[in-house]
Amino acid sequence: MNIALQYCHITVNDPDESLAFYRDALGLEARNDVASGGFRWVTLASPTQPDLEIVLSEPHAGRSQADGDAMQALLTKGVLPNIVFSTDDVDGAFERVRSSGAEVLQEPIDQPWGPRDCAFRDPSGNMVRIQQAAKA
Numbered sequence: 001m002n003i004a005l006q007y008c009h010i011t012v013n014d015p016d017e018s019l020a021f022y023r024d025a026l027g028l029e030a031r032n033d034v035a036s037g038g039f040r041w042v043t044l045a046s047p048t049q050p051d052l053e054i055v056l057s058e059p060h061a062g063r064s065q066a067d068g069d070a071m072q073a074l075l076t077k078g079v080l081p082n083i084v085f086s087t088d089d090v091d092g093a094f095e096r097v098r099s100s101g102a103e104v105l106q107e108p109i110d111q112p113w114g115p116r117d118c119a120f121r122d123p124s125g126n127m128v129r130i131q132q133a134a135k136a
Helices: 013-027 065-077 090-099
Strands: 006-012 029-036 039-046 050-059 083-086 103-110 116-121 127-132
Touching: 006 065, 013 029, 013 050, 050 083, 090 103, 090 116, 090 127
Parallel strands: 006 050, 083 127
Antiparallel strands: 029 039, 039 050, 103 116, 116 127
16 A cells, blocks of 8 residues: 655635745745635645645635634744745755745754754745755
8 A cells, every 4th residue: 555645734814925935936836726615725736746735725714614713813823833845955945935025034054953944934924944954
């Protein structure tokens, strides 16, 4: 039996604003843009991992009012789980994302546990980290 991760969900306030960040600043490819019940689900993928898609959706999309309100509160507080991307050029990735106007949380540094990484906030306040494996 084979098993693989297919979707990773990121809750966002504005799919258009977030699409610009994940597509234009990070370089992901837009795959699907589906509207249903007044909400949108946008999927993106990296050309290097075409079978793994990131789904951007609003807090109330596909959820009850109470659950959507709870998700919105967590998103507003900035405490939803972060997402970590890997790259072979963290400094280049940092410059590309910074030039998009994204909020910088951490410039590239060598971490004591190995990778070189940096961090940003996406337009909704989610923490996005980008790391490069330590050189052997």
